[in-house]
Amino acid sequence: MAQVKVLIAQGGGPTAVINQSLVGAVLAARAFPQVQAVYGARHGVRGVLNEDFVDLTGEDVNHLERVAASPSSALGSTRDKPDTAYCLQMLEVIKAHGITHFLYIGGNDSSDTVRILMAEAARSGHTLAGMHIPKTIDNDLMGNDHTPGFPSAAKFVAQAFAGADLDNAALPGVYVAVVMGRHAGFLTAAAALARQGVDDGPHLIYLPERAFEMDRFLADVKRTHERLGRCVVAVSEGIHDASGHPIITRLTQGKGGTAERDAHGNVQLSGTGALADLLSEEVKSRLGIKRVRGDTFGYLQRSFLGCVSDVDAREARDVGAVAVRMALKHGASGSVAIRRDASAPGYVSEYTVQPLEAVAAKTRVMDQAFIHAAGHDVTPAFVDYLRPLLGSQLPQAERLKGRAVAKRLRPQG
Amino acid sequence: MAQVKVLIAQGGGPTAVINQSLVGAVLAARAFPQVQAVYGARHGVRGVLNEDFVDLTGEDVNHLERVAASPSSALGSTRDKPDTAYCLQMLEVIKAHGITHFLYIGGNDSSDTVRILMAEAARSGHTLAGMHIPKTIDNDLMGNDHTPGFPSAAKFVAQAFAGADLDNAALPGVYVAVVMGRHAGFLTAAAALARQGVDDGPHLIYLPERAFEMDRFLADVKRTHERLGRCVVAVSEGIHDASGHPIITRLTQGKGGTAERDAHGNVQLSGTGALADLLSEEVKSRLGIKRVRGDTFGYLQRSFLGCVSDVDAREARDVGAVAVRMALKHGASGSVAIRRDASAPGYVSEYTVQPLEAVAAKTRVMDQAFIHAAGHDVTPAFVDYLRPLLGSQLPQAERLKGRAVAKRLRPQG
Numbered sequence: 123m124a125q126v127k128v129l130i131a132q133g134g135g136p137t138a139v140i141n142q143s144l145v146g147a148v149l150a151a152r153a154f155p156q157v158q159a160v161y162g163a164r165h166g167v168r169g170v171l172n173e174d175f176v177d178l179t180g181e182d183v184n185h186l187e188r189v190a191a192s193p194s195s196a197l198g199s200t201r202d203k204p205d206t207a208y209c210l211q212m213l214e215v216i217k218a219h220g221i222t223h224f225l226y227i228g229g230n231d232s233s234d235t236v237r238i239l240m241a242e243a244a245r246s247g248h249t250l251a252g253m254h255i256p257k258t259i260d261n262d263l264m265g266n267d268h269t270p271g272f273p274s275a276a277k278f279v280a281q282a283f284a285g286a287d288l289d290n291a292a293l294p295g296v297y298v299a300v301v302m303g304r305h306a307g308f309l310t311a312a313a314a315l316a317r318q319g320v321d322d323g324p325h326l327i328y329l330p331e332r333a334f335e336m337d338r339f340l341a342d343v344k345r346t347h348e349r350l351g352r353c354v355v356a357v358s359e360g361i362h363d364a365s366g367h368p369i370i371t372r373l374t375q376g377k378g379g380t381a382e383r384d385a386h387g388n389v390q391l392s393g394t395g396a397l398a399d400l401l402s403e404e405v406k407s408r409l410g411i412k413r414v415r416g417d418t419f420g421y422l423q424r425s426f427l428g429c430v431s432d433v434d435a436r437e438a439r440d441v442g443a444v445a446v447r448m449a450l451k452h453g454a455s456g457s458v459a460i461r462r463d464a465s466a467p468g469y470v471s472e473y474t475v476q477p478l479e480a481v482a483a484k485t486r487v488m489d490q491a492f493i494h495a496a497g498h499d500v501t502p503a504f505v506d507y508l509r510p511l512l513g514s515q516l517p518q519a520e521r522l523k524g525r526a527v528a529k530r531l532r533p534q535g
Numbered sequence: 536m537a538q539v540k541v542l543i544a545q546g547g548g549p550t551a552v553i554n555q556s557l558v559g560a561v562l563a564a565r566a567f568p569q570v571q572a573v574y575g576a577r578h579g580v581r582g583v584l585n586e587d588f589v590d591l592t593g594e595d596v597n598h599l600e601r602v603a604a605s606p607s608s609a610l611g612s613t614r615d616k617p618d619t620a621y622c623l624q625m626l627e628v629i630k631a632h633g634i635t636h637f638l639y640i641g642g643n644d645s646s647d648t649v650r651i652l653m654a655e656a657a658r659s660g661h662t663l664a665g666m667h668i669p670k671t672i673d674n675d676l677m678g679n680d681h682t683p684g685f686p687s688a689a690k691f692v693a694q695a696f697a698g699a700d701l702d703n704a705a706l707p708g709v710y711v712a713v714v715m716g717r718h719a720g721f722l723t724a725a726a727a728l729a730r731q732g733v734d735d736g737p738h739l740i741y742l743p744e745r746a747f748e749m750d751r752f753l754a755d756v757k758r759t760h761e762r763l764g765r766c767v768v769a770v771s772e773g774i775h776d777a778s779g780h781p782i783i784t785r786l787t788q789g790k791g792g793t794a795e796r797d798a799h800g801n802v803q804l805s806g807t808g809a810l811a812d813l814l815s816e817e818v819k820s821r822l823g824i825k826r827v828r829g830d831t832f833g834y835l836q837r838s839f840l841g842c843v844s845d846v847d848a849r850e851a852r853d854v855g856a857v858a859v860r861m862a863l864k865h866g867a868s869g870s871v872a873i874r875r876d877a878s879a880p881g882y883v884s885e886y887t888v889q890p891l892e893a894v895a896a897k898t899r900v901m902d903q904a905f906i907h908a909a910g911h912d913v914t915p916a917f918v919d920y921l922r923p924l925l926g927s928q929l930p931q932a933e934r935l936k937g938r939a940v941a942k943r944l945r946p947q948g
Contacts, residue, residue, distance in 0.1 A: 176937030395808010
């Protein structure tokens with residue numbers, strides 16, 4: 123039996139369940155008798171480049187289970203986006219350590235890294251199996267019904283808006299909250315799951331799949347505020363105008379255009395309250411509404427300790443294990459994907475492996491059927507799609523009923 | 536037996552457990568045979584002024600229990616701060632409806648309202664018992680070990696920083712998060728409860744009890760970042776310079792001084808990401824650190840659905856019930872307070888009633904013994920004080936151990 127060495131890494135933004143995939147893969151690998159070692163690379167591909175490995179072959183199972191239940195990439199992560207030269211250096215390290223299987227837990231950039239690495243391994247005649255294990259709160263991977271990490275982040279967003287809507291009902295005004303997501307609006311759309319009754323917020327939802335027009339936004343807010351005396355708005359950080367310019371840059375342009383950009387040239391959207399403040403200021407100054415509050419959910423969406431969908435945790439665990447089994451039993455390379463069995467009466471997910479090229483560096487956005495024609499809401503089809511993913515422990519809020527008492531001093535009042 | 540009518544209202548900022556106090560009071564009142572009716576005023580004192588009452592005398596108990604478990608003031612709230620004239624108008628309504636007992640769930644402003652109202656009732660010869668039921672996430676009421684609402688908000692802050700610290704460990708840089716609290720730093724200090732091991736964040740905690748100096752802050756961040764390669768910072772929204780000017784106004788001054796002010800003339804601190812952005816920008820531009828992220832926890836701290844300390848929920852329920860019993864059995868007026876039995880081996884709380892004057896319009900800040908001498912952290916005494924209040928369900932995060940694998944390509948590396 124040929125000896126096998128498995129190397130696992132985590133890339134991109136952390137999620138609440140990314141360590142379920144790590145532990146799922148580690149434990150599945152350790153169950154194969156031919157596996158000599160299971161290594162973890164610290165900080166993704168950078169750890170491969172730097173030979174920065176930890177040995178997980180004998181790591182205590184109970185300890186691993188507690189890690190699995192903890193948010194954020196336990197191995198550390200990276201935003202490095204390797205090119206061919208970078209991958210060739212990684213390959214040298216992989217050869218030096220006799221690694222036979224490489225598993226990368228990440229989003230579409232990470233799947234692209236596996237694609238390049240596999241191509242270079244094949245070119246150099248090194249036998250290597252490479253699997254991409256899906257992960258992203260953005261839910262933007264092609265060929266997946268949804269991606270691990272998204273349901274837990276969506277649960278956070280739904281619970282946040284449920285509470286914020288009750289808060290806004292208690293002290294009425296306009297509340298604008300900005301949700302993560304550059305191109306795909308899934309996470310912002312999850313705000314709709316906060317609603318339980320008619321006229322519950324969020325009353326308006328703006329997605330990056332539609333061009334954002336400030337005047338229309340203000341008209342929407344005005345109309346809602348006039349009808350209900352309050353208005354709760356969910357906005358994607360990635361909203362942009364008709365020509366594709368992010369709305370957030372309106373502010374930074376005014377200040378000299380110092381917006382931070384990432385390795386891909388994208389404007390930094392998270393880690394600042396600028397967009398919520400910009401929209402709040404517009405509502406205040408142009409609609410004359412006094413109580414306007416802007417929140418930005420920020421990093422809590424993906425890392426808050428203690429907000430996990432049990433469906434998400436189970437599936438994240440599964441995709442890690444499936445990746446190992448497909449690679450070790452069948453010598454497969456590719457990207458694990460979650461599909462939904464549409465013929466099942468309830469919610470049933472299943473796993474498959476798709477070619478790396480199907481996922482790598484591509485971005486899925488929301489289906490048209492999920493976006494309300496008015497452009498400021500989602501459809502019931504989206505709510506039906508998301509609800510089972512949030513799992514079994516979604517808290518419900520209750521509003522007070524209470525019959526009105528007849529007035530005595532001002533009976534007509 | 537004289538007929539009794541109880542009126543309950545909720546004032547100020549909502550909390551995660553303010554409805555436990557409401558339901559505790561409603562159910563306790565309904566248990567007294569002489570109680571003819573239990574009314575709730577919509578939106579606090581404003582609902583009293585406007586005779587906007589709902590009848591809770593027959594409200595279904597199961598429904599009330601679900602309301603009790605929901606965040607944010609179910610009756611609605613108000614920021615109105617009644618003066619004598621306002622209280623006289625309230626008294627007219629109270630007389631017209633034959634209200635004999637008034638219960639106001641709120642902070643120090645609300646206790647002051649009860650104080651003024653009771654004084655006016657006495658002056659006009661109307662027999663009225665008035666109780667203040669404590670509530671505030673700021674934990675700033677005099678004569679209380681702590682206040683209902685604070686432990687659940689503290690739990691949110693601790694869980695948020697626990698996750699954000701893991702996130703920052705995965706993708707290192709500087710992370711600054713702003714926590715609610717104008718004068719009292721208790722909620723910001725709760726960030727310390729996120730730590731489980733040595734060098735866990737938050738690494739720096741800035742409280743409004745100490746003057747904030749930008750240069751010292753930058754030196755603290757620089758030192759931490761050099762030592763750990765990362766730095767997580769908790770900052771109170773109320774930080775101010777040595778002369779008392781809020782740091783947040785530095786930004787608004789630059790933009791023309793358009794800071795929003797409340798009825799008390801206080802600058803609006805919440806509902807904007809401006810302070811986190813200001814501090815992040817300082818770190819970026821003056822320390823030259825590239826990855827700097829600022830979050831503002833905003834309204835999620837007090838309203839997030841599904842983050843409640845079970846100790847807090849129980850005590851919030853109790854103070855509502857205690858207020859009713861003290862008022863109905865003993866005809867008492869005053870403010871219910873939570874004390875801690877320091878002689879008990881574990882955590883034991885008990886309830887008392889203190890004069891309204893002891894609480895009204897006064898602000899408690901953090902004890903000196905809770906603030907680290909260095910000015911950018913809390914003491915172990917604070918951690919010991921807060922830990923039992925967070926209840927039995929505080930999630931714990933686990934970090935990966937894993938023995939380092941010896942390098943093969945660069946053994947010295």
